[in-house]
Amino acid sequence: MAVTREAQSWNDLFAARTRTGVGAGLADILALAGDTTLIPFAGGFPDAQTFPGAAAATLLAELVAVGDTSVLQYAPTQGLPGPREVVADRLDAHQRRRPADDEVMVTSGTIEALELIGKSFLDAGDVVVVEGPTYLGAIMAFRSFEADVVAVPMDGEGLQVDELEGRLAAGLRPNLLYTIPDYQNPAGLTLAADRRAELVELARRYGFLIVEDVAYRELGFGREPPPSIWSLAPDVVVQAGTTSKTFFPGVRLGWAVGPTSVIAQLVAAKQNTDQCAGALGQRLFEEYARRGWMDEQLERSRRLYRRRCDQMLGALERHMPGEVAWTRPEGGFFSWLTLPGGVESAEFARSAAARGVAVVPGIPFFPDGRGGENVRLSFSRVEDELIDEGIGRLAALVTDEKGRL
Numbered sequence: 370m371a372v373t374r375e376a377q378s379w380n381d382l383f384a385a386r387t388r389t390g391v392g393a394g395l396a397d398i399l400a401l402a403g404d405t406t407l408i409p410f411a412g413g414f415p416d417a418q419t420f421p422g423a424a425a426a427t428l429l430a431e432l433v434a435v436g437d438t439s440v441l442q443y444a445p446t447q448g449l450p451g452p453r454e455v456v457a458d459r460l461d462a463h464q465r466r467r468p469a470d471d472e473v474m475v476t477s478g479t480i481e482a483l484e485l486i487g488k489s490f491l492d493a494g495d496v497v498v499v500e501g502p503t504y505l506g507a508i509m510a511f512r513s514f515e516a517d518v519v520a521v522p523m524d525g526e527g528l529q530v531d532e533l534e535g536r537l538a539a540g541l542r543p544n545l546l547y548t549i550p551d552y553q554n555p556a557g558l559t560l561a562a563d564r565r566a567e568l569v570e571l572a573r574r575y576g577f578l579i580v581e582d583v584a585y586r587e588l589g590f591g592r593e594p595p596p597s598i599w600s601l602a603p604d605v606v607v608q609a610g611t612t613s614k615t616f617f618p619g620v621r622l623g624w625a626v627g628p629t630s631v632i633a634q635l636v637a638a639k640q641n642t643d644q645c646a647g648a649l650g651q652r653l654f655e656e657y658a659r660r661g662w663m664d665e666q667l668e669r670s671r672r673l674y675r676r677r678c679d680q681m682l683g684a685l686e687r688h689m690p691g692e693v694a695w696t697r698p699e700g701g702f703f704s705w706l707t708l709p710g711g712v713e714s715a716e717f718a719r720s721a722a723a724r725g726v727a728v729v730p731g732i733p734f735f736p737d738g739r740g741g742e743n744v745r746l747s748f749s750r751v752e753d754e755l756i757d758e759g760i761g762r763l764a765a766l767v768t769d770e771k772g773r774l
């Protein structure tokens with residue numbers, strides 16, 4: 370009798386590249402982030418109170434009423450001309466460099482840009498350098514192309530570029546270097562200006578492409594971040610940006626800017642992922658930004674996140690025992706906690722959930738198993754009145770765990 374597909378394991382037929390340890394890391398974290406019974410220091414979600422639901426509904430009604438069918442039609446793979454122009458205008462205003470028309474494309478979010486970059490640049494075994502720690506979604510995206518993902522450590526000024534230089538001199542040959550220079554996920558750190566310049570010099574000397582992820586750049590609430598790496602060196606940088614944290618993630622909309630030949634290759638790669646980013650989201654974003662509403666929303670969002678960050682840092686000061694350290698972000702959503710020696714972060718996160726607080730342990734943010742003493746705290750979505758309570762519970766847990774050692 371023939372074996373039915375139901376009776377056999379489909380896993381045997383999965384492609385080899387699916388067995389590269391990408392695992393269900395992100396799914397686990399998103400599940401924790403979605404548990405509404407816990408105080409949510411886990412997921413890197415924007416707060417829903419920043420979402421422009423009413424404005425989006427008004428814009429859609431207006432566009433349909435005037436018979437603008439572009440909203441509902443397929444779009445060019447590179448993106449509709451209007452939204453590309455808006456992206457170029459905003460880069461000109463905020464990063465002091467305007468991409469030429471063939472240097473910019475619209476993507477279905479940053480994670481798609483990373484997928485297109487991986488597909489275009491990575492064969493099995495190729496090296497990608499990342500910051501240690503870094504965005505879990507990026508590790509997963511690069512690993513899905515069977516790349517060798519190598520983490521170079523960070524300190525208070527971001528990626529340790531001198532350490533990278535040493536490894537390059539010793540023979541490391543990456544195709545790509547991925548960095549989140551502003552208010553990094555998960556460490557909340559910003560790459561210092563002199564290191565940005567040194568990184569560019571290394572990229573030119575060793576011939577790798579810098580992938581600059583600016584997901585949080587527009588959400589600063591302290592000092593201005595240094596110039597973007599792309600603005601310093603558009604010849605060796607592809608920058609991926611997103612509207613997920615600033616407009617709303619439901620549109621799945623972002624952009625990539627970079628050298629003409631790179632953008633042309635990414636556009637070609639996009640033809641057989643989703644062919645085009647949704648026109649509906651592109652047109653809503655374009656109209657919203659053209660009316661100045663994007664900048665107004667950003668002002669409100671920065672105020673909200675600054676307040677939450679201040680409250681969380683204040684609560685950490687008040688409650689945490691002396692041996693705990695944490696970063697002090699000047700933007701974005703995250704602070705990175707270092708637990709006292711011997712307290713293991715995955716176990717800590719499980720115990721925290723049992724006490725009603727969701728946090729993410731550090732290990733998934735490294736490609737090499739480090740992070741056992743770290744925890745990521747996200748302040749973006751915790752109601753003001755729960756911040757002190759949540760940090761107080763985490764501090765009590767640290768004290769209890771230390772007592773058990």
Ligand SMILES: Cc1ncc(COP(=O)(O)O)c(C=O)c1O
Nearest residue numbers: 413478479480504554584611613
């Ligand atoms: C650094 C970083 N890049 C990209 C993303 C995801 O962006 P998108 O929603 O555009 O795929 C996130 C979201 O968590 C992020 O933290």
